[in-house]
Amino acid sequence: MPRTILITGIDKPLGSLLAAYILANSQDSLLCWADETPDLLSKTFAPRLRFFESSRSKNERIDEVWSLGPTQALTLNPPPGPPTRGLTRLQASLHGAQIGVFNHVSTVYVAGSKQGLIREEPFDGQYAANNPAEESERAAERAVVNWSQEAGIAWRIFRPALLLGVPLAPAPFSPGPLQGFLTALFRFQELIHSKSPGYLDHHPLRLASNPSASPHIIPVEQALGWMFQVSRTSARRNDYFHIANLASSSLKTLSQHIRDATGLQLEWIEELSKQDPIDTLLQARIAAFSCYLTQPRCFDNSHSHSIVVGNDLSPHDEDTRNEGNSFESFHQQWMDSRQRARRALTPALESLSRRMISAEDGSPIEYQAAGSGPVLLCINATGQDASVWRWFVAHFLNNHRLIYWSPRGTYGPPSRCPSLTSQCAELELILSQEEVQQCRIVAWCSGAKIAIELLNRRPIASAMVLVTGAFTPMKGLEHLETTFQRTLQQMCRMVNQRGETAALVKTAMVSMVTNNPAFTPDFPQGKPEDVLALASQELRTSIAKPFAHEESIRNYSSQVADYASHDISGMLKKVTVPTLLLGAELDQIVSPEASKMVSERLPAACFAELRGASHYCLYENAELIIELAERFFDSPRTFRPASPELARTSPAFAPADARPPQE
Secondary structure (H helix, E strand, O other): OOOEEEEEOOOOHHHHHHHHHHHHOOOOEEEEEOOOOOHHHHHHHHHHEEEHHHHOOOOOOEEEEEEEOOOOOOOOOOOOOOOOHHHHHHHHHOOOOOEEEEEEEOOHHHHOOOOEEEOOOOOOOOOOOOOHHHHHHHHHHHHHHHHHHHHOOEEEEEEEOEEEOOOOOOOOOOOOHHHHHHHHHHHHHHHHHHHOOOHHHHOOEEEEOOOOOOOOEEEHHHHHHHHHHHHHHOOOOOEEEEEOOOOOOOHHHHHHHHHHHHOOOEEEEOOHHHOOHHHHHHHHHOHHHHHHHHOOEEEOOHHHHHHHHHHOOOOOHHHHHHHHHHHHHHHHHHHHHHHHHHHHHHHHHHOOEEEEEEOOOOOEEEEEEEEOOOEEEEEOOOOOOHHHHHHHHHHHOOOOEEEEEOOOOOOOOHHHOOOHHHHHHHHHHHHHHOOOOOEEEEEEOOHHHHHHHHHHHOOOEEEEEEEOOOOOOOOOOHHHOOHHHHHHHHHHHHHHHOHHHHHHHHHHHHHHHOOOOOOOOOOOOOOHHHHHHOOOHHHHHHHOHHHOOHHHHHHHHHHHHHHHOOOOHHHHHHOOOOEEEEEEOOOOOOOHHHHHHHHHHOOOEEEEEEOOOOOOHHHHOHHHHHHHHHHHHHOOOOOOOOOOOEEEEEOOOOOHHHOOOOO
16 A cells, blocks of 8 residues: 655655655655755656645654664764754654654664674764764764654664765765765875876875774665665564675775775775875775774674565675676766866856956056955965965855955056065955955965965954965074975075166976975885875966966065065064964975964964975865865854864964963
């Protein structure tokens, strides 16, 4: 007899798969807890689909409710707010309804850090959760059981292992644990390839593992079959069901599937000391998945297996063969999503409106603006275009009124090359023209120095982020000047003294900013740390643009000399706005230690160093910097930088008497 089923999260990949499976294997009708249904479901099963809030009859009986836990709804890092917020709203809507059974899809990993045999029973809270995602799943399980018991409704908690074959979640949803691990691998492969094509062809990536541990992976089709059969044939209710094979997946098999799909070679090691800097960075990027590689355990599945074993739902050889296809399919989905994201950059950046005002000397001042919301002022480095900013700007255009400005003077007649002080005055004119009363500021490289001088003149910011800031010269920090900074200043002084030498230093300047690693017999593609320090190939032309022509070299040399004549040490104590300074561990342009020291001299600042990052992390590590910036802007006075991808941090807002004396 057809039944009425309510499914939440039908607009998410797993929810739509669950809905499709139930519809394909029954005559049931579905109530959808979502704003819209996927096109495929709507076209194939339209007569049996209804929206819960708009078409449900008041006294209609709901035979089954299916809800998805936070990780199964594809949120690896839960959003701000209570993890059971969606459940609470659902349960409020179901108040007084006739419900047969409430099925909730959680995860076997609510076990947290517990090892050994995990039984089908309430999780043991004595063992800590490994990450916020597991904690949110625990909260959801508690909420379902408590509410169902209070309402007198039967319930089941399904706990599948890591699901293979769930499609990539569309933005803005984050992928679940296995998908998160794979997307981190794919993104890392893209990063290393952009710096040194071919490097990963010769160097396997070494990840920490425990020989007694490996992740429990189950094909999503098999998991759906198990859950469906349990829900249809079992009288067992008010209980827990592990949807997992007793034996874990093989790391060797996992590695082979990944290699077949991507070409990446993975090696599993027990000692972290065997990792090089590239391995260490990848280890940090997959930190949320590490627990599945290092904690030995197996999951009792007697409740579910006793029901489905007779229905021929155990894994077959063909299931194993199909796993490889699932990895390849997911990799292709990710590649397609990256292409779409890159294509979306162009219209986003083109939406920036070019605007012009006149400087005091009548010279044109150009800037760009678009969007709505809080004002975000982006201050670029001298001589650079927007290439480094692409991902950052495209993201923040979604919810900010963004003003992008790059110092002028590098390209054009030398007489039109304003000083740093004049640049700050021009920024003030832009802010006045745009009628900005308060803004957030993000500045990169030499733009950081301009930002500090601007706030010393006009304290207009509510929060400020300085990315790989160039602050020299500063009294007491002379020893932190890099070889690049000293060499650049020497060449610029030579050009300023003898303009005709611009042609002679042109090649040297280009080589210096687009440096290639030293090749050795042991490292034919360069040492790992040197590879990470490289700028991505897609940035190198724009980075070298100031040195493409003799005129721009002379202008740039004049700007460097002017920049070096300004010591902002005395201004720091007057900049009281909450400030986040980000350094890059492998920055060869400016020292990350300089950013740390500046943070200690500012009245309200914190510092974080991005692990394995280069000077161009605003582009190459855009996801991490966007995440840190958003969290900082949300609560600038209580923010504490935290991420496995940070090599080190310093506390925010240390007491005044704990700070070093101002020079």
